[in-house]
Amino acid sequence: MARTKRFLNGAAKDAFLKQVLAAEPGLDEATRERLALALQSSIALVSLRCHSGSEPASAAGASVETTDTAAAAHEPDVQNTAENTPPATATEGAPFDPYSPNVIVVFRTLGRDAALAELHAIEDIDCLRLLAREQRLGIASDLADAADIRRAIVAAAERRIANRRAAAS
């Protein structure tokens, strides 16, 4: 039987990594979560280097390449409302998951650079805007450059974190 290739992004990538880690004996839930997050970030950083270096960006971007078998069970749970139809990425054909990466979680666990690196895997400006909207990370509407939008998203995440912290005690 022919094995077709799929490129995972967003929640599907997250789920795939967790599935792989789940098969490893002796890892508790918290460790699996931490490793999955670290792997996601590392993959994004590799992707960032590919994009900024001489090597042409791969079709996969920051995706994890795998087979249909593993991917089929982990489709992202995006809401396909009329108001919120996620743009499909040209390279992958799969719906964009605006809830992944979770910018706040990446920022808090791995830092600003990692959050920015994760966002570099998203090239489409509409996807970045959708992610910002769905994750409630307010950005200026007049930003037109992807790099500016990514920076604005990360800055908004930082403000959200500070906001919560200020209210906590």
Added chain:
Amino acid sequence: MARFLAIANRKGGVGKSTIAVMLAHASAAWGKKRVLLVDLDTQCNASLMLIGGERWDKARRAGRTISDYFFDRFDKVAEDESHYVAANVGDVAHPRASPGRVSLLPGSLMLEDVQGELYLKQAKRGSNPDKVAQDVRNRMMRLIKHFGHDFDYVILDCPPGLSFAALAAIDLADQVVVPFRPDYVSQFALDRVALLIERVETADQLAAVPFVDRRYICLPNYVTGKGRERLLIDEIALDHPLLQSRVPLLDSVARAFDWEESKKTMAEKYGDALPHLRALHDEVFGAATWLAKAG
């Protein structure tokens, strides 16, 4: 001695009473435990779910509610506290041979007024307001604790806010389940209630307490499965221990709390929510759970 489990959150509308009643039914039916639910919420929703309006009205007219108990016994050693307890409540049928039953110390609309009266009463004995408040809480705590001899689990359905009764329940509890709706403001409420439960003052002090040592665990409730919820739950999990169980927003859960006289099975009562309740029960009350280990 019973294990004391508080269901608490300063925020209202997160499903505290619903979860308290579900856990009481589940523990009696599946765990065969003798469970007492103490309704500390002046909305009295848990009481209405378990005995209906008429029986609750009879209880309050007869002076058999939580506020009567606190008021009557405040200065005296409790002798026969079972006088205040409604036995074998709820609309789930239990086999005759099984010890598993749910009992209820009914809630009262007057509890907040009674707390005020008890404060004033106590204030006549001392002038330091903080100490007076602490004394009232301690007395309430001792009074609730008294029920520990007759039950396996005492579930404390706390009111929203920070009344003396809520604080006494949180102080007394071996463990606290904190239900929350995965929305933006819930994380603020969780941060605050966590400080209270762990008896620390700042987020940094809280962060220094390892998850395994914390007295509380959070339960995502009314989960719809939307992507935004996933973001918030992941974010909350960075700061607070979470149960693996999720209670979804289901009609069957909402319907389960329409009071009906006739007894039914757990499957009849909870419908398609049953597997979620089963998972929650096993996680909270199972032999290897945090509640069992808390002793």
